[in-house]
Structure formats: C-alpha cells, structure tokens
Amino acid sequence: MSFDVHKIRKDFPILSQKINGKDLVYFDNAATTQKPQSVIDSLSSYYQTINANIHRGIHTLAEKATAEYELTREAIKNFLNAESAEQIIFTKGITDSINLVARSYGGVYLKTGDEVIISTMEHHSNIVPWQLICEEKGAILRVIPINESGEIIFEDYEKLLSEKTKIVAIVHASNALGTINPIKEIIKKAHRFGAVVLVDGAQAASHLEIDVQDLDADFYCLSSHKLYGPTGVGALYGKKSILEKMPPYQGGGEMISEVTFEKTTYNELPYKFEAGTPNIADTIALRKAIEYIQQIGKQAIATYEAQLLDYATKKLSEFEQVQLVGTAKEKVSVCSFVMHNIHPQDIGIILDTEGIAIRTGHHCTQPLMNRLGLVGTARASFAFYNTFEEIDKLTFGLKKVIKMLS
Numbered sequence: 313m314s315f316d317v318h319k320i321r322k323d324f325p326i327l328s329q330k331i332n333g334k335d336l337v338y339f340d341n342a343a344t345t346q347k348p349q350s351v352i353d354s355l356s357s358y359y360q361t362i363n364a365n366i367h368r369g370i371h372t373l374a375e376k377a378t379a380e381y382e383l384t385r386e387a388i389k390n391f392l393n394a395e396s397a398e399q400i401i402f403t404k405g406i407t408d409s410i411n412l413v414a415r416s417y418g419g420v421y422l423k424t425g426d427e428v429i430i431s432t433m434e435h436h437s438n439i440v441p442w443q444l445i446c447e448e449k450g451a452i453l454r455v456i457p458i459n460e461s462g463e464i465i466f467e468d469y470e471k472l473l474s475e476k477t478k479i480v481a482i483v484h485a486s487n488a489l490g491t492i493n494p495i496k497e498i499i500k501k502a503h504r505f506g507a508v509v510l511v512d513g514a515q516a517a518s519h520l521e522i523d524v525q526d527l528d529a530d531f532y533c534l535s536s537h538k539l540y541g542p543t544g545v546g547a548l549y550g551k552k553s554i555l556e557k558m559p560p561y562q563g564g565g566e567m568i569s570e571v572t573f574e575k576t577t578y579n580e581l582p583y584k585f586e587a588g589t590p591n592i593a594d595t596i597a598l599r600k601a602i603e604y605i606q607q608i609g610k611q612a613i614a615t616y617e618a619q620l621l622d623y624a625t626k627k628l629s630e631f632e633q634v635q636l637v638g639t640a641k642e643k644v645s646v647c648s649f650v651m652h653n654i655h656p657q658d659i660g661i662i663l664d665t666e667g668i669a670i671r672t673g674h675h676c677t678q679p680l681m682n683r684l685g686l687v688g689t690a691r692a693s694f695a696f697y698n699t700f701e702e703i704d705k706l707t708f709g710l711k712k713v714i715k716m717l718s
C-alpha cells in the first residue's frame with residue numbers, strides 16, 4: 313500500500329475534531345496512540361455478537377470468542393517473529409509484563425549479592441519492580457550511564473557486566489528522549505555472562521520492525537495502547553525454556569491443571585501465567601490494530617516518521633529559546649525540548665489553547681530528569697497519521713508561548 317497520510321487520517325475518527333476551536337493536533341503518541349475505526353468497530357461488534365467467557369465453554373459463542381482471542385496471540389507471534397504462540401503471554405501492559413518477570417523469574421533466580429542492570433533512561437515501570445525484588449532478595453541494582461546526547465555509554469555497560477549479573481532490563485526506545493538502544497549488542501554481551509535480558513518495547517514496537525529471534529531477546533514486552541490498540545492489554549514474549557522453568561505469577565482460575573486442597577498442578581504455557589478472566593474484547597481488538605499497522609507496513613511507517621522527526625528537529629532548532637533534549641543518532645519520532653526560562657507545563661497549557669496536545673513533565677523517568685538536571689521537558693511525539701502542517705502549527709504555537717511568557 314502506498315503511503316497516503318490524508319487517507320490514513322480518515323481511519324482515525326478522533327483526529328477530525330476541534331479542540332478549543334482549533335483542529336486537534338495530537339502529538340502525545342508516546343503516551344497513547346489513537347485507534348483506527350477497525351479497532352473501535354471490533355469492540356462493539358464483540359459485545360454485540362460473540363461476548364462469552366473463553367476457554368472453558370463448549371457452547372458456540374464461547375468457542376467463537378476463544379478462537380478470536382487466540383487469533384490475537386497468533387498475530388502477536390507473527391508481529392514479533394516469535395517461535396510459537398505459546399510463548400506469548402497476555403498481560404495488562406508493559407508494567408504488568410515487567411512485574412511478572414521480576415516476581416516470577418527474579419523471585420526464583422535472584423540471590424543475595426546478585427546484580428540486575430538497567431539504564432539511566434528507564435521508565436519507572438522498568439525501575440521500581442526491580443528495586444522491589446532486589447530489596448527482597450538482597451540483590452543489587454546497577455545503572456548504565458548515558459552521555460550528553462542521551463545514548464547509553466556502551467563501554468560502561470560492558471564494565472558493569474560480571475558473573476554476578478543475572479538480569480539486564482533495558483528499554484528498546486526511550487519515551488522521554490527517543491533514543492533507540494543497540495539492543496542486539498546489549499543482549500549479546502549479557503549472554504556471555506549467562507544473564508537474561510528483558511526488553512521494554514513500549515515505544516519501539518509501533519515504529520520499528522521487531523524480530524525477537526534475531527535479537528535473541530529472552531523477554532520482550534508490549535503495550536497494546538501504544539500500538540493503536542485498546543488500553544489494558546499487553547503481551548510478554550519469553551523464550552520457551554525460560555518460561556517453562558518459571559513459577560506462576562498469580563494464582564486462580566485458568567492457570568491450573570488440577571486443584572485439590574492438598575496440591576495444585578499448573579496449566580501449560582501460556583495459560584500458566586494467565587489467571588482469571590482476561591480482557592477479552594480489547595485483546596481481540598488488538599489484532600485489528602496489528603493488521604492495520606501491517607497493512608501500511610513498518611518500513612513505510614518508519615520512513616515517514618523519520619521525515620516528521622527530521623522536519624520537527626529542524627524547525628525547533630531554529631528557535632533560539634528552545635533546547636532539544638535527546639539528540640541520539642538513532643531515534644524514534646519523539647521530540648523532547650525545554651525553553652529558556654519557561655516551565656514545560658506552561659508550554660503545554662498554551663499549546664492546548666491552540667488545539668495541540670503534547671506531554672509535559674518527567675514522563676515517568678525521574679532519575680533520567682535528575683541526571684539531565686531538568687524538572688521535566690515538553691514532548692511532542694509523532695505517529696504516522698501526523699503531518700508536516702501540524703508541525704508548522706507547533707512552531708506557530710511556540711511563537712505564541714514566547715510572545716506571552718518571555
């Protein structure tokens with residue numbers, strides 16, 4: 313399919329509305345993406361035609377709902393190029409996936425004195441679960457430093473690795489800076505020391521081609537809502553040999569094979585990790601989002617978004633008062649910036665009066681902000697439905713900010 317942004321925009325009904333009397337310019341895609349009509353339709357169609365609880369039923373609706381639900385697992389398997397669908401575990405999102413691994417894998421395999429490595433640019437969801445489990449186990453959290461452009465310092469990472477390293481947990485692309493980390497090399501180095509690697513793919517999966525086998529990732533995490541799908545659904549990919557030796561994360565229905573008061577045996581993968589009735593409708597709708605992305609094509613998306621990023625970077629650099637935050641060589645379409653003597657929140661409030669939605673603050677990366685000596689940034693993050701004209705509106709909005717506040 314050839315790339316036609318105006319045709320694509322028609323598939324996203326939310327984009328055609330006015331905010332504060334102006335055309336909505338949605339530049340908060342790193343927080344959550346908008347949903348195409350096919351995803352919205354899937355949600356109401358599910359409740360109108362096949363709503364039933366899955367896996368346990370023998371009636372027709374239960375079988376239809378189960379089949380649709382499992383098709384999403386298959387779609388994610390293909391999206392990530394995983395070996396098999398049983399390696400895809402449904403979760404509530406990235407946060408839930410990381411907590412699952414920290415509790416289940418970390419709970420068994422971390423011992424006193426062991427080390428977990430993360431980076432300076434992690435989202436709180438890839439910091440706090442590791443702090444909790446490290447504290448419980450007497451393990452130590454180590455942090456890879458970054459340079460002034462917002463890239464990890466690879467030699468320092470290599471120095472942190474040792475026989476004590478058990479887990480490396482790292483973001484594929486930073487939500488606050490846009491930096492794309494050299495994940496394949498990071499994984500290769502960690503494996504030399506026998507450590508497993510978890511990759512937070514929140515910001516990468518919507519922009520880049522992901523191949524978990526090529527990366528040799530041990531765990532890879534996704535959130536549906538950052539992928540044009542509904543909120544409240546995510547996926548965790550894991551290597552089969554590792555998932556098999558991990559104990560269940562939560563107990564309840566679905567995850568069991570047999571229950572007696574004396575002893576319970578657990579279900580097979582992936583169900584061992586999926587306790588209780590899941591988010592069925594939203595999981596089914598996620599497949600529509602994946603199909604939508606695949607129909608446009610990751611390559612076409614990456615090329616177009618790179619052009620948007622280049623254009624925005626150039627336009628913002630023309631402002632004397634604007635300082636870009638995050639100037640890594642490899643970036644996804646995230647443009648963070650600060651303005652001299654102007655609080656990021658004030659930028660966000662004034663841009664909103666122009667119908668422009670950006671995010672301001674620490675972006676759940678407080679340690680990164682501390683490292684950069686900032687209270688927060690203003691962040692415009694672009695998706696394939698954004699346009700160059702919208703970036704012009706952002707620059708117009710920033711001129712208004714300067715006029716009002718400097």
Ligand code: 7TS
Nearest residue numbers: 342343405406407435437487512514535
């Ligand atoms: N990791 C990264 C890199 C993220 O960007 C986010 C959400 C998460 C983890 C957590 O994902 P969740 O789906 O479990 O909530 N990032 C943002 C953001 O940048 N602004 O709002 C949410």
